[in-house]
Amino acid sequence: MQERIILHMDMDAFFASVEQQTRPGLRGKPIAVIGSGKRTVVTTSSYEARARGVRTGMNIFEARRVCPEILLVVGNNRKYTDTSARIIRILEGYTPLTEVYSIDEAFLDISGCIRLFGAPEEIA
Structure with a gap:
């Protein structure tokens, strides 16, 4: 029996990355994705915001205190x-053995992909 090789994909800062990808004016800037309520917290933040101390779960007032230039995106x-x-769908083009774990995570059984795509490290 062939050893199974499972790749775990986790798209870190997913919501912030999607915002920066779809809204080019946000690229390279510290952003925090927040809820729509008045008393909301940071759902996630971009790498630029994280470098300035903004963290998931932080209230928006604290986020503004540690990073005055933060852009808040609902x-x-x-x-x-x-x-x-x-x-x-793109991942399933590499292997149909894809299990979605959450909106930004999936597990891929790449055991049958090695000959076609190379070593696991190359596939990753």
């Missing part, structure tokens, strides 16, 4: 769901 679940589905 999350768009439809956009994130659609983007995630497109990425999963």
Whole structure:
């Protein structure tokens, strides 16, 4: 029996990355994705915001205190769901043995892909 090789894909800062990808004016800037309520918290933040101390779960007042130039973006679940589905379809082009774990995570059984795509590290 062939040893199974499972690849775990986790798209870190997914919501912030989607916002920066779809809204070029946000690229390279510290952004935080937040909920739509008045008293909301940071759902996730871009790498630029993280480098300045913004963290998931932080209230927006604290985020503004540690990073005055932070841009607050109200999350768009439809956009994130659609983007995630497109990425999963791409992954399924490499292996149909793809298990979606969450909106930004999946497990791929790449055991049968080695001859076609190379070593696991190359596939990753």
